[in-house]
Amino acid sequence: MAKRDPYDLVVIGGGINGAGIARDAAGRGLKVLLCEKGDLAQGTSSRSGKYIHGGLRYLEYYEFRLVREALTEREVLLKAAPHIIWPMRLVLPHSPEQRPAWLIRLGLFLYDHLGKRETLPGCRRIDLRRDPEGAIIRDQFKTGFEYSDCWVDDARLVVLNAIDARDRGATILTRMEAMSARRDEGLWQVDLKGSEGGRRVTARALVNAAGPWVQDVLGQVSGVNSNRRVRLVKGSHIVVPKFWDGPQAYLFQNDDKRVIFVNPYQDNLCLIGTTDIPYEGRAEDVAIDDREIDYLLAVVNRYSRRELKRADIVQAFSGVRPLYDDNAANPSAVTRDYVFDIDGGEGMPPLLSIFGGKITTYRKLAEHALEKLKPYFPAMGGAWTATAHLPGGDLGVPSFEAFLGDLARRYPWLPAPLAQHYARLYGSMAHGLLAGAHSVGDLGRHFGALLYEREIAYLREAEWAQTAEDILERRTKHGLHLSPGETEAVRTYLKGWTNG
Structure with a gap:
């Protein structure tokens, strides 16, 4: 049966690039299968800095095309998914020892004008001694700059692409x-293998979007040789309680020319990162080390009046960036651009492998991937994702705030923090989650914080969630707000669900 009715495309890898390609291809009329050896976004795509950004520091490496494409994508993605992507202002204290003020002003001018900026405000100079954004900054830093980028819930971005593909x-x-x-x-x-057995599928084309495992898929799975290589770079983050007032984030320059983001996270926390360290181990084993923790704390403490200590750390996580190996000596200088490799001559089904990329440009990467495959599928549809909402992003009102107000009016019994949570994670899909509920009691068992039984059931039935980590770390961030006992109760509940 499989040979008589093959898939057009089998995509290996359920990170942002694989999910984005599967979505784009399905929308063009191709028959698509995506397989992922773990959970969606379980690898790099849930361990990013959680920014949709142009990459201000990439200008120093003359990556103008990449920065322009990424800046343009900010606006596209902001419109596509305003529930999981929103504007953020970043404050950059000026440190003359790292970069002169004229260079920062020039970089920010280019940042404002290289891409298509429609809704985000431009940069401005601020007085750290007088403006409220400077309240946490040490006295020796007198001047700063403020500019715009966007925050994203990275793991949910992957899941939404997979939902749309499905x-x-x-x-x-x-x-x-x-x-x-x-x-x-x-x-x-x-040949595919899962916990419940295997199956064989056939396809007219194969896409290798395995991220850090792209070379494993080439060599061990498909037996294909390629001259292109990935360079694995570890990036680690720490989470601590938020230690300043206001919605702004901060960008701190270090004396090694790197920059560290300090971002509001989950209302009362902040996310600090990232490091850039060459990595040669198994991607599955990546973890933060003591040197990285010391590095991140030292950069923040150089600028902040509130000195952070190891005891402040609530959570830490690491990811492996599968960057295209361009032979740069400095890991921070390795290109964040993406490169395609196509294997397949005349009459041979193609294998398209993806090297590199960044979460901001995943949609454009998917478009370019389908362009590469167009000769093999001349009847497929054209590009369509630039003007399409992601699931939940069709809010029906001009702003997220207006949508949240409408949600509160439609479900007046819903506590405000819970309404905010559902609106942010699910957007217009929140109505499906809440269908038939008329009170908090209708949401089922309360596991702690904002987690109720109904949301767990929804994530299992609609979003492929199976384990506590799928639910508490990737689909949501409830795990940051539950006690160890409450987390264990979720695990026990899920075991009962599986056994039942």
């Missing part, structure tokens, strides 16, 4: 690993 006809298989892929009679024969 809704457009794609098959999404999580916890299903591609064990081998071989060409046979003009098709790819792909």
Whole structure:
């Protein structure tokens, strides 16, 4: 049966690039299957700095095309998913020892004008001694600059792309690993294996979007050689209680020319990162080390009046960035651009492998990937994602704030923090989650903080969530607000669900 009715595209990898390509391809009319050996966004795509940004520091490396594309994408994605992406103002204290003021002003001028900026305000100079944003900054830093970028819930961005792909006809298989892929009679024969058994599928084309594992898929799964390589760079973050007033984030320059983001996170917390360290171990084993913790604390404490200590750390996490290896000596200088590699001659089903990329440009990367595959699928539709909402992003009102107000009016029994939570994570899909509920009691068992049984059921049924980590770390951030006992209660509940 599989040979008579092959998929057009099998995508290996359920991170942002794989999910984005599956969504775009399904919307063009292709028959798509995406397989992911773990959970969606379980690797790099849930461990980013959580920014949709142009990459201000990339200007120093003359990455003008990448910065322009990323700046343009800020506006596209902000319109597509205003519930999980929103504007953020960043304050950059001027440190003359790192970069002269004229260079920062020039960089910010380019940042404001390289891309298509429609809704985000431009940069401005601020007096750190008088403006409220300077209240936490040490006295020796007198001048600062403020500019715009966007925050994103990275793991949810992946899930929303997968949902849209599914809704457009794609098959999404999580916890299903591609064990081998071989060409046979003009098709790819792909063997998949999961906890409940295996299956073989056939496809006219194969996309390798495995991120840090892209070379493993090339060599061990498909047996294809490529001259291109990924360079693994570890980036680590720490989470501490928020220690300033106001919605702004901060960008601190270090004396090694790197910059550290300090961002509001989950209302009362802040996210600090990231490091840039060459990594040669298994991507699955990545973890923050003591040197990275000391590094991040030292950069923040150089600028902040409130000195942070190790005891302040609530959580830490690390990710491996699969950057395209351009032979740069400095890990921070390695390009964040993406490169495609196509294997397949005349009459052979193609294998498209993706090297590099960043979360901001995933949608454009997907468009470019489909352009590369166009010769193999001449009848497929054209590009469409630039003007399409992601699931939940069609709020029906001019702003997220207006949507939140409408949600509160429609469900007056919903406590304000819970309404905010549902609006932010699910956007217009919150109505489906809340369908038939008329009181908090209708949400089922309360596990602590803002987590109720109904949300767990929704995530299992609609978003491929299976484990406590899927729910508490990736689909939501409830895990940051639950006690160890409450977290264990969720695990026990899910075991009962599975056994039942």
